[in-house]
Amino acid sequence: MSRWAPDARERLESAALDLFVENGYEETTVAQIADRAGLNRATFFRHFADKREVLFGGEDVLAGLFADGIRSAAPDATLTECLQAAFAAAEAAMTPHQRAKAAKRVLVVAANSEVQERGLLKHARIARSISTALRERGADELTARLGAQVGMLAFSIAVERWMGSEKDEPFPAHAAAALSDLRVRAAKLDSQPRLSA
């Protein structure tokens, strides 16, 4: 296959995940990843800054989709509805194929704290993209930051449930349920923790 194949990025991601799961993240080299994908090292570095990045390319896409979703929500949308619009916009990136990849990624990330650190940086960037989009709608800074944190927590919970579910339920259903679960609890911060359920 040509190294200019339009799906080079996708092939590199799949090859990397397979190798990380098979041989370990530390043990896998960029050369091996490129080789498994039928490409060369230079092509790898055209798509990813380093070995860690190959695990988190989807995060940059998500940051954009979330922000687009919030921007396109109805003018009178509530904060919750803005977050729902973000998750709906992310549906394109949350396919059954992505779900299979996400499961492998969880294994890799859990085993390596250096990789966790990069994941958290991406997570923080997505949160910032949400809070920026909420600010553009007129939210004050604290509301925007709170909305971003609640949104990211809902997203994390939804991804966990989506990955743990038996059938291929569409992602937005999980996201809407997680957000609703958090909304109920956010309204009860002045209750005893054990009564909040």
Add this chain to the structure above:
Amino acid sequence: MSRWAPDARERLESAALDLFVENGYEETTVAQIADRAGLNRATFFRHFADKREVLFGGEDVLAGLFADGIRSAAPDATLTECLQAAFAAAEAAMTPHQRAKAAKRVLVVAANSEVQERGLLKHARIARSISTALRERGADELTARLGAQVGMLAFSIAVERWMGSEKDEPFPAHAAAALSDLRVRAAKLDSQPRLSA
């Protein structure tokens, strides 16, 4: 000074911060840090796993203080009161001396994404410590995770305000105000973002 001086850790932290600000994080070596502190490299590595850790030693202390505070809150404490107890317990670590150090650290962290990543890992660990302590009080998993996120956001906002304030106001006052600001907003997730202020 003896390298067994009980304040070796503190001296290494101060020396490191000064050197990072003066010469840059990347450019500073562990040997230089130890030298400035009047200690040797071996002593450095007895206290810190690597150069990045010297910036975040306080975070491990905070994780413990927050959890202790939540555990010692009154049996009928609300979730908000549990978080307030966490911040009150952290007061010991939030001295004017720490405030001066924190200001230097902000400069270093802002300039280096590798350092940011480590900071986020520490941040995530503190959040986990809060959610674990809330779980022990009977909170369900989602309530505990939401409480941890709201708590960490309140803490971040309080630190920003504490560092930006002219006078040496005690930290818990900032923390209580930030938490109260977030509580009001958390109750309004079903309002339009611009109406939430």
